[in-house]
Structures are given as C-alpha cells and as structure tokens.
Amino acid sequence: xxxxxxxxxxLVAFRQQVYEQFSRRAEALFEMLDAxxxxxxxxxxxxxxxxxxxxxxxxxxxxALAAGSIDTTGVENLVARYPLDDGESVRAIDSSTWRKDDAxxxxxxxxxxxxxxxxxxxxxxxxxxxxxLAQVSFIHDSWSxxxxxxxxxxxxxxxxxxATQIRALLKRRPQHTALPIFVFDAGYDAVQLxxxxxxxxxxxxxxx
Numbered sequence: 001x002x003x004x005x006x007x008x009x010x011l012v013a014f015r016q017q018v019y020e021q022f023s024r025r026a027e028a029l030f031e032m033l034d035a036x037x038x039x040x041x042x043x044x045x046x047x048x049x050x051x052x053x054x055x056x057x058x059x060x061x062x063x064a065l066a067a068g069s070i071d072t073t074g075v076e077n078l079v080a081r082y083p084l085d086d087g088e089s090v091r092a093i094d095s096s097t098w099r100k101d102d103a104x105x106x107x108x109x110x111x112x113x114x115x116x117x118x119x120x121x122x123x124x125x126x127x128x129x130x131x132x133l134a135q136v137s138f139i140h141d142s143w144s145x146x147x148x149x150x151x152x153x154x155x156x157x158x159x160x161x162x163a164t165q166i167r168a169l170l171k172r173r174p175q176h177t178a179l180p181i182f183v184f185d186a187g188y189d190a191v192q193l194x195x196x197x198x199x200x201x202x203x204x205x206x207x208x
Contacts, residue, residue, distance in 0.1 A: 025068035080172040084145035087137040089178040095131040110154030163196040
C-alpha cells in the first residue's frame with residue numbers, strides 16, 4: 001500500500017475513536033458524518049437519505065441534530081494527534097459566514113463582511129460566523145488539517161476567540177516540537193493578538 005494512504009487498521013482505529021466522542025444518538029450522528037463527507041457543502045439533511053448505504057430515516061436525522069451530543073473537546077484532542085502529512089508547524093486562523101439572509105428570527109444572527117456578496121451596495125451579509133483553525137503546509141495543494149472551529153457571536157471579539165482557540169491547541173501540542181506559527185488574514189488586530197498571546201511560546205504573522 002502506498003505510504004500516502006493510511007492502512008485499514010489505522011483508519012478503523014481512528015473511526016472508532018471518533019465514534020466514542022458521540023455520547024447520545026451516536027449511531028445516527030456517525031452515519032450523518034459519513035454522509036457529509038460525500039455530499040456537497042450546501043445540502044439539506046433530508047438529502048442524506050438518498051445516499052447508498054445511509055440507513056437512517058428522516059426523523060432520526062433531525063432527532064440526532066436536536067438531541068445528539070458530541071464531545072467537541074475530545075474531537076479536537078483526537079484530530080490534534082493526527083497532523084497533516086508533510087505539514088509544517090504553521091496554523092492558519094480565519095473566519096467564514098454561514099449565510100442566513102432571510103432568517104430574521106435566527107438566534108444571534110449577525111452582520112459580517114463578505115468578499116463577494118453584497119447587501120445594499122456594501123460587502124456585508126447576515127448569518128452566523130465561525131472561526132476555524134487548521135494546520136497548513138508549504139506544498140501547493142488544497143489540503144489542510146482542521147483542528148478547531150468556534151462560533152463567533154455578534155458581540156464576541158474575534159481576537160479573544162482566536163486566543164482561546166490557540167491556548168487550547170497549545171495544551172494539546174506534543175512537547176519538544178517546533179515553535180508553532182499562527183497566520184492571520186487581513187481584518188485581525190496584530191496589536192491585540194500580541195497583547196493577548198505575548199506570554200505564549202509561538203510566532204504570529206498577520207496580514208496588514
């Protein structure tokens with residue numbers, strides 16, 4: 001087997017550890033996770049039932065979303081133990097918006113900058129913002145290793161949310177590894193980040 005492809009026992013062990021992070025509605029949530037890996041990014045939950053091998057009825061899908069439980073800390077601890085092949089000690093942090101333009105009653109919906117969507121002539125959309133942290137590499141491809149995702153509410157400070165994500169990752173980081181570098185796109189405040197993380201063993205690179 002090619003060294004780039006994980007062995008079957010390795011993959012089975014990883015999937016078993018993922019399953020153990022689901023404490024309620026575990027089987028339904030796990031099948032939904034498999035389905036999401038093969039569905040387009042913007043698909044209704046009901047479309048999962050059209051996939052070959054998906055054994056859940058529509059009621060169990062929505063029941064799992066409403067009553068299921070996932071240990072997010074456990075998931076983040078798990079994925080941190082599986083770094084990106086040929087990856088560097090470089091992590092990127094950026095936020096994106098799940099658009100909810102017509103959902104005026106959605107709880108804690110905010111207004112966020114968007115690079116190609118506009119409202120009333122301004123680059124702003126309504127929705128929910130999520131900030132993601134991932135390991136990247138210097139190889140010219142699109143692969144990254146997601147490590148953390150955090151909902152950013154309208155009243156949150158993105159720098160403080162980022163600092164919390166970084167500190168949590170540093171606690172999971174193996175000892176005696178290379179100094180991690182965290183890179184940020186434009187829109188983040190380099191001064192605030194330096195003040196919040198000045199005592200941590202890391203490097204910061206912020207696009208101005």
